[in-house]
Amino acid sequence: MVFYPPPWVPKLPFDPPDSVTIGEFMKNEVYGRRPIDKSKNPWTCGLTGKTYTVKQAFERTELLAKALHKLMGWEPNADLPWDKVICVFSYNTIDYISVLHSVHRLSGIATPANVAYNASELEHQLRSSGAKCLFTCLPVLETALQAAKAVGIPEDRIFLMELPHHSKKLPYKTVDDLVELGRSVPDLEPLQWTKGQGARQVAFLCFSSGTSGLPKAVMVSHRNVIANTMQISLFEDYGRKKKGVKTQVELGLLPFSHIYGLVVVAHCAPWRGDEVIVLPKFEFNEFLQAIERFKINYLPLVPPIIVRMLSSRDTVKKFDLSSVRHVFTGAAPLGSETQDELRKLLPKWKVGQGYGLTETATVVSATSEHDIVQGTSGSLVPGAKVKLIDQDGREVTEYGKPGELLVQSPSVTLGYLNNERATSETYVFDEDGRWMRTGDEVIVTKSPAGYEHITVVDRLKELIKVKGHQVAPAELEAHLLSHPAVDDCAVIAVHDDRDGEVPKAFVVTPASMSSRPDAEIAAEIIKHVQEHKAHYKWLKGGVEFIDAIPKSPSGKILRRLLRDKDREARRAQGAKL
Template sequence: MVFYPPAWVPKLPFDPPDSITVGEFMRSEIYGRCPIAKSRNPFTCGITGKTYSATESHKRSDLIAKGLGKIMGWEPNADLPWDKVVGVFSYNTIDYLSVLHAVHRLSGIASPANVAYSADELEHQLKTSGAKALFTCLPVLDLALKAAKGAGIPEDKVFILELPYHAKKPPQSKTVDDLVELGRSLPTELEPLKWSKGQGARQPAFLCYSSGTSGLPKAVMISHRNVISNVMQYCLYESVGRKKFGVDTQVELGLLPFSHIYGLVVVAHSGTWRGDEVVVLPKFDLTEYLQAIERFKINSLIVVPPIVVRMLSSKDVCQKYDLSSVRLLYTGAAPTGKETVDELLRIYPTWHVSQGYGMTETATVVVSTSEDDIMQGTSGSLVPGVRAKVVDLEGKEITAYNTPGELLVQSPSVVLGYLNNEQATTEAFVWDEDGRWMKTGDEVIVVKSPQGNEHFAVVDRLKELIKVKGHQVAPAELEALLLSHPSVDDCAVIAVPDERDGEIPKAFVVTPPSLTSRKDEDIAADIIKYVRDNKAHYKWLKGGVEFIDVIPKSPSGKILRRLLRDRERESRRAKGAKL
C-alpha cells in the first residue's frame, strides 16, 4: 500500500528546477519565493541585533565568492566541483548561508561540519570530502587549524566567520569581511554559471555527514535540486496552516546548528525563502534564548526535544520573560513524547506544538504536522511530492493502520547517495515496480487523526542511532573505538534516556581475564576518559559503563541491542528511574 499526502495538502505547482544553484533559487522570485520587497531581513544576530537586508545578504555572498575565487584561483566554469570543496566548521552566524552560497556561485561544494567535533573527527571530514579550504570561527580556531593541517589545508586557506563577543583575530587570518572587501576591490564581475540541463540534480550542493548505522560518519551527497525540492515541499505544506492563522511573514528562531540538515534546510533556507526573519543564536544558552524571544518577538521556535525539557525544568526562569509572541513550537530530530507536550501546553496553552520527521538522507522533511491538524504523539502527515510505504521484516507491504513496520519513502529531496561508498548507497535503497525507495531504518505506525488524515508516528529505530540533543551517534563508531582499548575484549553501546539530552550513550563491556585484579570503577573511569579524549562531547559515555559476561549476539554475529535495552529497562525500573 502506497501512502500519499492528505487531500488538503497542495500539490507542488511545478517540478523543482534541476539546472540552477540553491543560491539562485533562493534569490529569484520566478520560482515562488516571497518577493524581496515584502521579505523581512533574512538573518539577525540574536545577541547584538546586527542584521542585513535580503539584498545586502545576496550582495555579500557575491562579493565573498569573488574574494574566495581570487585567493583560491577558482572560476565558476573552470575545473570540477570536486576541486572546489569547502569545509565550514562554525557556530551559527548571520553570514553562514552567504558563505555556503558563495561556494555554490563558484560551482563548488560546501561541507558543513558539526562544531562539536574533535580535531580527529573534523580532519576525517576534511580529508574524505577533499576540502581545499575551511571557514571556521574563533572559539574553535585552534582545533580547526589542527584538523586543517592534518588534512593538508594551509593556514592561509582557513577563513574566519565572525561571532558576537569575538572581535579579535590572528593577524594572518582573513575574515569574511576581508573577503567581502577583496571582492569589492576586484574590477570584474564573476562570469555567469554555464550549467547544463539537469546539472543541479546531479551535482552535490552539500556534503553533510551522517552517522548511518556503522563506522565513522559518511558523506551524504545532497544535490542542489534536493534542497530546492524540500524548501518547496516544506513551505507549501506549512502555508496552509499559516494562511488559516493569518501569518504572512514571521520571526523564527535560528538556534539549530546550520551544519545539521534540520537547521540548514528547515530554518536557514525554508525560513528565509518564505520571507521570514531568522534570529540567529550561536548555541543554546537558556538566558540568551529567552532574551531573544522577548527582544525580537519571535513567533516560531524550531527546536529539538531536549530544549523543551530544559524549559520545563526551568519554569521559574522562563516565567520571567515575555514569551507571548510565540505561536508555534516545532520539534524534530527525535520524537517529543505526549506527556512532555501536555506539560508544555499547561504552561503555554495558546501555543501550537508540532513535530516533523526527516533525515539527512531525505534532505530533510518528509513528514510534518500542520498547525491545522495536530495529533500529539505523531510526526504528522506526508508533505507534497512524497510517497511512502511501510514494510515488515521480510519486506512485505503493511496495509493496516496501527501496524509497525519500516518506513520507505520516495521524494525529489531524497539524496544522491554516499560519497565513495557504493555499499552503503546500495544498502540504503530498495527497488520495485514503483521505482527507488529510501529505507529510513525507522519503525513507524500509520494512524488516522480525528480529522481523518493519515499521520505517521515513529515507534522505534531499526538503525539503532542514538540521538543526543539533536546529534546522531552511531553505536558502531563508539564500539570500534572501545575495542581499541586494552581493557575491552568485547562491547556494545546503546541509548539510555536522559532528561537533559534526550538520549545518551551507555557501554556494556566484557573485560579480558587478565584484569580481574583491577576494580571495576577504575576500569570504567579509564574507558570513559578514553572516549572523552577521542570523541566529540555528545558521544561521551554519559550513561556510564556496565560490565557484562558476554555481549548477546545473533548466530550471524549481530549485536542483539534489544536484549541490552530490556536489561537496562529492568534495571531502571528496579531503581525507580525514568524509563
C-alpha cells in the same frame, strides 16, 4: 500499499527546478519565493541585533564568491565541482549561508561540519570531502588548525567567521575582509549549467552517522534542497494562512551544519520571506531573551531544549514569550508527557513534530498547525510518498501495523560519497522506482480529522540521538575495543532528562582484569572516550559490566535485550528509592 499526503496538502505547483543553484532559486522570484520587497530581513543576530536586508545578503554572497575566485583561482565554469570544496566549521552566524552559497556561485561544493567535532573527527571530514579551504571561528580555531594541518590545508586558506563578543586580531582573513576584497574583483561570468545539472550536482556534503564506522558523507544535490524548501513551505503555508500569517520571525538556533537547521531554518524561512534570529549556540537565558526581544513567533527546536525549559520554569516565567505561536520539534521524538507539561506551562503554544533524515534532505512528514495529533510526526509533505515493509519483506497495507519506512521524494539525496555498498543498501529500486530505506520502524494512523499521520515506533538503524546529534553505536564500540580493559562491548541509547538520549556501554572485560575494581575500570573507559570523541559521544549513560554481549546466530548485537535489561535495572532502582 503506497501512502500519500492528505487531500488538504497543496500539490507542488511545478517540478522543483533542476538547472539552477540553490542561491539562484533563493533570490529569483520566478521560482516562487516571496517578493523581496515584501520579505523581512533574512538574518538578524540574536545577541547584537545586527541585521542584513535580503539584498545585502545576496550581495555578500556574490562578493564572497569573487574573493574565492581571486584567492583560490576558481572559475564559475571551469574545473569539476570536486576541485572547489569548502568546509565551514563554525557556530551559526548571519554570514553562514552566504558563505555556503558563495562556493555554489563558482559551481563548487560546501561541506558544513559539526562544531562539536574534535580534531580527528574534523580531519576525517576534511579528508573525505577533499576540502581545499576552511571557514571557522575563534572558539574552535585550535581544533580547526590542527585538522587543517593534518590534511595539508595551508593557513592562508583558513578564514574566520566573526562571532558576537569574539573579536581578536589574528593573521587570518575574516569574512568581512573577503567581502571587501570581492569589491575590487571584476564581476564573475554567469554560470552555464546544462539541463538537469542541479539534480545531478552535489551542493552539500552533509555527514551522517550510519550503522557502522565513521560518519558517511551524504551527497545532497541543489535540487534536493530546492525541492524540500518548496515542500515544507507549501505544507506549512496552509496552516499559516488559516491563522492569517504572511511572514513571521523564526529562531535560528539549530546548528546550520545539521541538515535540520540547514534546510528547515536556513533555507525555508528566508525563501518565504521570514526573518531568522540567529544564535551561535544554546545558552538558556540568551535563548529566552531573544524570544522576548525579537518577538519570535516560530521555534524550531529539539526535545532537550523543551526539557530544559520544563526544569527551569521559574526562569521561563520571567520572560515575555507570548509572541510564540508554534513550536516545531525534530531530530528525536518528543515524549507525550513532555508535550503535556509544556502545554501546561505555556498553554498558548502549539507544538508539532516532524520527521526527516539527512538522506531525505530533510523533512518527510510534519505537523500542520490545524491538525496536531500528539505523539505523531504529522503528515507527508507535498511530493512525498512512502511505503512500509514488514519483517517478512511484505508491504504493509493496513493502518496501525509497523514496518520499515521507505521514502520516495524529490528531496531524497544522491547517495553516499565513495561508498557504493552503503548507497546500494540504503537507496533501493523496485517497480515503483527509487526508494530510500530509512531504517526506521513506523506505523500509519488516521487523525480524528481523518488524515494519515506517521508515528515512529523504533529505530532499526540503532542511531543514538543526543541533542540533535547522531551517534553510531558501532563507531563507539570500535573505539572502546581499542582499550585493553574491553574484551567485547555494545553501546545503546538510554533516556536522559537533560539530553533526551545518551550512550551507555555494556562491557565484557578480559580475565586479566578480574582483580581490579569495576569503578576504576569504568572511569578509565569513560576517560578513554572523552579524550578522543566529541562531547555528545561521551558515555553519559555510564558503563555496565556484563558476562557476555547477547548476539544473534549471525553475530548481530541484540540491543533490544540490552535496552530491556537497562529498563528493568532502572525500574528496580526506582522501586528501591
